[in-house]
Amino acid sequence: MFCLSELEDTVRVPPDLLKLPLEVAIKKVLQKLFLDKVLSIGLCVSIYDIKSAEGGFVLPGDGAPTYKVVFIIVVFRPFVGEVIAARFKESDSNGLRLTLGFFEDIYVPAPLIPRPNRCEPDPCNRNQMRWVWIFEEQEYIIDDSYQINFRVENISYPPVPTERAEDGAIDDDGLGPVSWWEGCSERNNEDDDT
């Protein structure tokens, strides 16, 4: 889910931060620039380390020094095929939307919800639709009572690089709300015996 990436950038340190040790000041500026932003390599979660900072030249007409910094950040970048535990956020007729707290653009499109299923207007929320999975004549509602395991199918970056959406699948064994599977191992063992 997470990995480290090494970046190099020119960083301008505003004069009001110069009373702090250099490393702390540069880290503050980097955090403001990168934290919680989506880059082409993923969502930046944290500044891991500063490898080197050189320069410190003050350009004419500017009161702030500029450093060339090489640093390492922690990015959230899942790979296709990864299984992630998420929580239900909302659902509509197109599918579900799941959230991880720090990342909320996980969509499960309708074709990837286990079939047979049906979609009905949610009795609790007027604007939302509720998805129900029908298996062996038992109905399982997809809602926010338990965490949902999903597998990453596709990662897309929209043209304006502020959000990033992921498509997930929950129509395979072991995916979907965890409560569906918790009692299941006994059933599986019985099937093997017969």
Next chain:
Amino acid sequence: MKNIIVKANAGTLTNFEVLDLLNSRGASNDTTTRVIAPVSTSEYKVYDYLMETPACTQTLEILTNFSDQCKDFKLAKAEILNIINIRPSFTVELAPILEEPIERGIDNKAIEGILKLVEALLPPLPTVEACGENEEEETEEGEQS
């Protein structure tokens, strides 16, 4: 603003390693420490998410021990990472993690072996009630002190 990405992937991290990093910076569940610690709000969102995953019960020794013993099963690195992050307890939870198990010769016996290893080496997620009790204990201590 032009960024020059030197290395897009300088190493993969398990959930535990990210949690450990945030812990070492001073992140915690205690509300008073949250304001003082040098951890930003968005980093706290990641911390809160990770504290609900099996990563909150793992240590570095557990993970190195587990990945050493996984070598017998010839699993891909990504699959070991997935198993560490999700901690499957049932066959049905392990199934979406393994890619083409039959073609690779991973039969039911091997799957059971992997699950036994997970059960033995990776600590389970504390149940929600246990977590709730822990929070109550902390607040009680806070009031007493």
